[in-house]
Amino acid sequence: xxxxxxxxxxxxxxxxxxxxxxxxxxxxxxxxxxxxxxxxxxxxxxxxxxxxxxxxxxxxxxxxxxxxxxxxxxxxxxxxxxxxxxxxxxxxxxxxxxxxxxxxxxxxxxxxxxxxxxxxxxxxxxxxxxxxxxxxxxxxxxxxxxxxxxxxxxxxxxxxxxxxxxxxxxxxxxxxxxxxxxxxxxxxxxxxxxxxxxxxxxxxxxxxxxxxxxxxxxxxxxxxxxxxxxxxxxxxxxxxxxxxxxxxxxxxxxxxxxx
Numbered sequence: 001x002x003x004x005x006x007x008x009x010x011x012x013x014x015x016x017x018x019x020x021x022x023x024x025x026x027x028x029x030x031x032x033x034x035x036x037x038x039x040x041x042x043x044x045x046x047x048x049x050x051x052x053x054x055x056x057x058x059x060x061x062x063x064x065x066x067x068x069x070x071x072x073x074x075x076x077x078x079x080x081x082x083x084x085x086x087x088x089x090x091x092x093x094x095x096x097x098x099x100x101x102x103x104x105x106x107x108x109x110x111x112x113x114x115x116x117x118x119x120x121x122x123x124x125x126x127x128x129x130x131x132x133x134x135x136x137x138x139x140x141x142x143x144x145x146x147x148x149x150x151x152x153x154x155x156x157x158x159x160x161x162x163x164x165x166x167x168x169x170x171x172x173x174x175x176x177x178x179x180x181x182x183x184x185x186x187x188x189x190x191x192x193x194x195x196x197x198x199x200x201x202x203x204x205x206x207x208x209x210x211x212x213x214x215x216x217x218x219x220x221x222x223x224x225x226x227x228x229x230x231x232x233x234x235x236x237x238x239x240x241x242x243x244x245x246x247x248x249x250x251x252x253x254x255x256x257x258x259x
Contacts, residue, residue, distance in 0.1 A: 016105040017173045020180040021162040023130015025112040027102060029061045029215050031185045032093040035193065040089045041220075042066040042212050043259060047083040048239045051222060054086060062108040063093050063213040070259035071209035074099075082225050083236045085251055090217025094193065098200035099211045110213060112196070121199035129187060134161050136183050141176070223249045225256070 020026070029036070044066045046054055057064065066088060067074070100122060102110040114126035134157040137143070143164045145155065165176055224240055227233045240246050 014104070014106050016107055016109060016177055017165055018162070019103065019105055019111045019113075020177060021134075021165050022158050023114060023127065023134050024103070025126050025129050025188065026181055026184050027063070027093060027110045027112060027213060028181070029063055029091075029093045029213075031181060031188055032213070035094045035190075036091050038090075039068075039092045039095075039212065039214065042068045042088055042090075042092075042214060043070075044086045044088060044214075045082045045084070045225070045256075046086065047081050048236075048243050048245065051084050051086065055219060058218050059216060061215050063110050063215045064217070065102060065110070066212045066214045067099070067209050068212060068259075069210055070257045072257045074209040074256060082227075082253075083239060085223045085225050085256065086219055087221040087223075088214060088217040089220055090214045093213040093215060095213075096200060096211045097197045099209050100196070100200055102211065102213070119200055122196055125192075125196055125199055129192070131157060132187060133180065133183050134158060137161055137176070137180065140179060221249075223251045226250050226252050228253050 044054065044064055054064070100112060100119075101116050103113050103116075104110055112122070112126050114123050114130055116123060116126075138157065138160060141164070143160055145160065165173060168176070222245075224236060224245065227236060237246070240248065
């Protein structure tokens with residue numbers, strides 16, 4: 001049997017049970033219900049095709065990543081695929097003071113990773129969370145300490161859980177996810193969120209854009225983003241023409257940093 005890390009390295013890693021086996025923090029609207037509040041005028045960046053998908057999510061309890069203040073780093077990142085700046089009203093699951101680069105599973109639920117690129121302090125917090133919850137998982141499901149093919153006497157919890165769950169049937173995986181979310185809800189509280197927010201602090205002002213997880217939203221405005229890259233700007237206009245969006249208002253890429 002391959003180890004769990006070998007398994008996820010050769011397969012698409014966006015399944016909810018994979019994120020849980022890694023000990024990630026689930027940030028679903030149901031778990032974060034106690035933090036929910038109404039927000040207005042927050043922003044989301046997507047491409048023209050993504051705007052159509054976004055429209056279909058209006059009014060649903062599926063979180064998207066939004067922000068209320070821009071940054072130089074965010075503006076520079078628009079060179080990749082951004083074409084539309086969308087303004088939304090909705091309900092926030094949670095508001096992180098800085099971007100924490102949440103990961104999305106195949107069901108649209110966002111998770112906070114223990115090996116993200118934003119902050120080692122945040123990674124350490126998520127890792128500690130994972131150790132607590134995976135110990136409960138191992139105990140509840142009576143997962144063996146032995147991992148076939150491993151010569152290591154002490155096997156990391158995420159390897160043990162990952163190798164146990166990856167070839168289980170759908171019913172077992174659903175039980176695992178239900179248990180994981182139930183236990184996660186007990187551990188996710190104001191103290192944990194405050195600790196994460198404190199850990200995301202940085203001395204580099206160019207990275208000071210926040211991340212607000214938003215659901216039950218409605219689109220109130222959309223603007224085309226004019227890239228500083230002439231080739232990308234031309235491509236955006238062509239896509240806008242095909243989609244009948246040439247009458248949309250326009251915002252320059254550099255202006256996103258000033259939002």
